[in-house]
Amino acid sequence: MFNLNPTQILILCFSAPFILALFIRALPSVIAPILQMIVDSKHPQVKVVYLDRVVYHDVSMSKTSLKKRPSTSDRVKIDALNGLISLGITKSEGKALIAKKTQQNVYSDAPTLLKDCLSLL
Numbered sequence: 001m002f003n004l005n006p007t008q009i010l011i012l013c014f015s016a017p018f019i020l021a022l023f024i025r026a027l028p029s030v031i032a033p034i035l036q037m038i039v040d041s042k043h044p045q046v047k048v049v050y051l052d053r054v055v056y057h058d059v060s061m062s063k064t065s066l067k068k069r070p071s072t073s074d075r076v077k078i079d080a081l082n083g084l085i086s087l088g089i090t091k092s093e094g095k096a097l098i099a100k101k102t103q104q105n106v107y108s109d110a111p112t113l114l115k116d117c118l119s120l121l
Contacts, residue, residue: 052076052108072102072113079110084117097121 004012048055050070077098084094097117107113 051106070106072105072107076107076110076113077102080107080113080117083110083114087118089121 052070052073080098081091081094084097085091089097094117097120098113100120101107101113101116105116107116
């Protein structure tokens, strides 16, 4: 079928593993986008953009859960509470101030929340 001389056979034997390894390494990058398209077509998602994050929800989720108002992250609340405590305000008073301000607005950074809490005093 193939008429190969010994030199060609030797080159083929040494290069075949490298070609095979290259093909195996490239295969996932070709298959992954195809699989992702299949998964996305079965589970469409809605992109919801908040001030501090982007969240993807399945379309199958109830509409009431998508209408939830974005809230201030816990990290921002903790940082603002620590700032109030360092200014001499008790922890319970600080939590009450933060709760009052975060009901009215959504904060993406602690200094703004801290400033608004101090304006209530």
